[in-house]
Amino acid sequence: MTKTVLKYWLNPEYIKEERMKSINKQFQTSKPFHNLELENFFNANMCNKILNALSKEKFDFKESDLFQLSQTEDMKNTKNKVLKEFREFLISKEFIKYMEDITSLKLNKNKIDFAGSLYQDTDYLLCHDDRLEGRKIAFLIYLSDFEDREGGCLNLFSSKNNLPEKAIKSIVPKFNKFAFFEVSNISFHEVEEVIVDKQRIAVGGWFHEIGDDQ
Amino acid sequence: MSKINSFYTDKNNLSKIREVFHNQKIVSLQQFLEKEEYFKLVKYIEKVKLKKEFHPIHFSYCSSEFGNNKNNEFNMLLEDKELRIIIKELTGMEKVEAKLLSFGWKEYTIINDEFVESSGIDIIIDLTEGWDDKFGGCVTVIDGEGNSTKVPCTPNTLTILQRAEGEHKFIKYANHLCNGKKHLFILCQVV
Numbered sequence: 222m223t224k225t226v227l228k229y230w231l232n233p234e235y236i237k238e239e240r241m242k243s244i245n246k247q248f249q250t251s252k253p254f255h256n257l258e259l260e261n262f263f264n265a266n267m268c269n270k271i272l273n274a275l276s277k278e279k280f281d282f283k284e285s286d287l288f289q290l291s292q293t294e295d296m297k298n299t300k301n302k303v304l305k306e307f308r309e310f311l312i313s314k315e316f317i318k319y320m321e322d323i324t325s326l327k328l329n330k331n332k333i334d335f336a337g338s339l340y341q342d343t344d345y346l347l348c349h350d351d352r353l354e355g356r357k358i359a360f361l362i363y364l365s366d367f368e369d370r371e372g373g374c375l376n377l378f379s380s381k382n383n384l385p386e387k388a389i390k391s392i393v394p395k396f397n398k399f400a401f402f403e404v405s406n407i408s409f410h411e412v413e414e415v416i417v418d419k420q421r422i423a424v425g426g427w428f429h430e431i432g433d434d435q
Numbered sequence: 436m437s438k439i440n441s442f443y444t445d446k447n448n449l450s451k452i453r454e455v456f457h458n459q460k461i462v463s464l465q466q467f468l469e470k471e472e473y474f475k476l477v478k479y480i481e482k483v484k485l486k487k488e489f490h491p492i493h494f495s496y497c498s499s500e501f502g503n504n505k506n507n508e509f510n511m512l513l514e515d516k517e518l519r520i521i522i523k524e525l526t527g528m529e530k531v532e533a534k535l536l537s538f539g540w541k542e543y544t545i546i547n548d549e550f551v552e553s554s555g556i557d558i559i560i561d562l563t564e565g566w567d568d569k570f571g572g573c574v575t576v577i578d579g580e581g582n583s584t585k586v587p588c589t590p591n592t593l594t595i596l597q598r599a600e601g602e603h604k605f606i607k608y609a610n611h612l613c614n615g616k617k618h619l620f621i622l623c624q625v626v
Contacts, residue, residue, distance in 0.1 A: 285577070286545045286605035343571075343610040347545060348491035372611075378491060385491040409491065414541070416611040 226315040230307075232261050236319070244323045253379040255324070256402035258392045263362065267307070268397045271424060272364040274303035275337045288346040290412075293337040295426075307424075308335050320358065320428060326403060327431050328357055334426035340373055341420055346412035348378060348385055351404045355432070359408070360401035361425035363394040373421040375400060378409035385409035394421055438472040439517045440464075449524050456525050460597040461584060467560070467593040468512075477562050479508035480619060485537050494544040496606065497537040497617075509535065509621070512560075525595055526556050526625050533558075533623040536606070538572035539616070543608035546577075552603050558623040559586055559594045565616070566590075572609035572618040578602045588618060 227236045234240060248257045278301065280291035296308050310316055312333045321328055334356075340346075351359050367373045369391060376388035383406050391413075392400050402408055404427065415421055442448055443464055456462040468476065485497035501509045512518065513533055523529050546552075559574055566572065566588045574586040574594075579601050586594045598604060609618065 284607075286543075286575070286607070289608070343569075343612060345608055345610070347543060347608060350492075387491075411491075414608070414610055 224315075226310065226313055227319060230264055230267060230310050230316070231319075232263065232265075235259065235262060241319075241323055245325060248324055253377050253389050254402060254405060254408050256377060256390070256392075256400070257323075258398055258400040260395060260398050262399035263397055265397055268362070268364060270303050271307055271362075272422065274301045275364065275422065275424065277301065278304070278337055280337065280339045286347075287349060288344075288412075290344045290346060291339040291341070296335045296337075304424075308333070311335060317428070320401075324358065324401075324403065326357055329355070329429040329431050332429040334429075335424065336426055337422070337424050339420060339422055340412060340415045342415055342418050344421075345414040348409055348411040350406065350408050351410070351427070352406065352408070355429045356404040356427040357430040358401050358428040359404055359425070360399065360428065361423050363398045363400070364396060364422045364424065365394055365420060366396050367394040367415075367419070367421060369393045371419060372413045372416040374413045376411050376413055377402065378411070380407040380409055383407055394423065436469070436472075437517060438468055438512060438515050439521070440466055440469060443467060443521060444517050449521065453525050456595060456597070460599075461586075461594065462525070462596075463587055463589070463592050463594040465589060465592045468591055470591075472512075473562075473591045476508045476512060477564075480535060480562055483509075483535060485535070492545065493547050496542045496544065497539075499535045501533075501535070509533075513623075522558070522595075522625065526597075528556070528625045530626050531558065531623040532626055533621050536620055536622050538606055538609045538618045540609055540611055540613055542572070542606075544606040546603045546605050552598075554598050554600045554602065556595060556597050556625040557604060558621075558625065559596075560621040560623070561588060561590055561592045561594070562619045562621065563588065563617070564590045566618045567612070570609055570613040570616070570618070571607040572613065573607055574604055574620075574622075575607050576602050576604045 278293045282291045375392040377390040378385035379389045483499050485499050489495045573588045576584045
């Protein structure tokens with residue numbers, strides 16, 4: 222496997238063969254459904270550049286019965302050089318292969334959804350499963366530091382008979398944390414309301430399953 | 436003694452209100468109950484035992500239904516002759532099914548794609564002093580094309596709204612700004 226591209230973007234610790242095997246094991250045995258959070262995952266300098274680039278993007282406030290948050294458009298057509306390059310890295314054959322290796326899931330090499338999100342005081346995303354349009358892995362790269370008492374955590378729900386029961390795992394946003402989970406009929410999750418006057422900034426999206434090329 | 440503000444039992448006023456409702460599909464009648472009756476109802480409602488209803492992908496709230504006991508303030512209001520006349524005048528229908536709902540911090544409803552709510556008329560009687568729209572917890576109707584109507588959270592106000600085909604209602608998530616307060620209201624469906 223060509224690791225030059227990976228070495229440029231990722232923390233070198235995460236591309237060691239042994240570490241990747243252990244990450245895969247962690248992912249396979251995680252509860253309540255396949256998920257993982259990897260701290261200091263990317264090159265920290267790159268994350269700072271992404272955060273800076275994101276501050277120049279337009280965030281649209283959106284609200285519905287399910288959420289209240291601000292989002293950028295999908296960055297497929299972004300003119301921002303840093304965000305464009307980062308998106309290209311995420312959909313590169315090297316990174317897709319890396320994700321396949323650490324999750325044992327087969328991924329579409331031509332399709333990714335990727336956008337920025339901003340949660341401010343009282344913003345939230347209620348419980349849902351993310352199943353839509355061939356999504357295979359949902360991912361988030363946090364660009365802000367939060368404490369769990371400040372809200373904004375990604376909560377994962379246990380389920381019974383394919384229905385959510387209660388949140389049993391909480392992923393706290395930390396700068397340069399890479400969090401992801403397999404999208405399935407039990408991948409129930411929510412973003413807890415932000416309850417402080419602080420911005421929870423992240424980029425994220427979905428890797429898709431093979432055959433979903435629309 | 437009449438429970439309802441005499442302004443709303445006046446035939447001429449009712450006729451004007453009906454016109455507004457027919458044109459705008461929503462009308463709010465402020466200071467709907469006589470003050471004394473309103474506070475009597477609020478006092479009763481505050482003591483009612485509420486049951487938690489929780490299904491994460493659909494709803495989280497507390498509610499109470501009142502059965503057939505005619506001697507409680509809730510049913511006495513719903514059985515009130517003048518209220519029935521007002522509802523009949525405005526909606527053309529008489530029968531209502533009602534329950535008391537309470538939304539505090541982290542409580543909400545989500546539109547359920549699997550059980551699509553049919554069109555109809557909803558009546559909301561707001562019973563909460565000092566509930567601010569910015570707390571969430573208010574009835575909102577959306578039409579699927581990005582348009583939404585929020586029912587104002589004003590105490591002692593009866594709002595009647597007509598939902599057309601494709602319009603659905605939900606109760607927006609109540610956020611931490613409510614600071615322990617709960618939004619109590621009666622939700623009736625005209626059947």
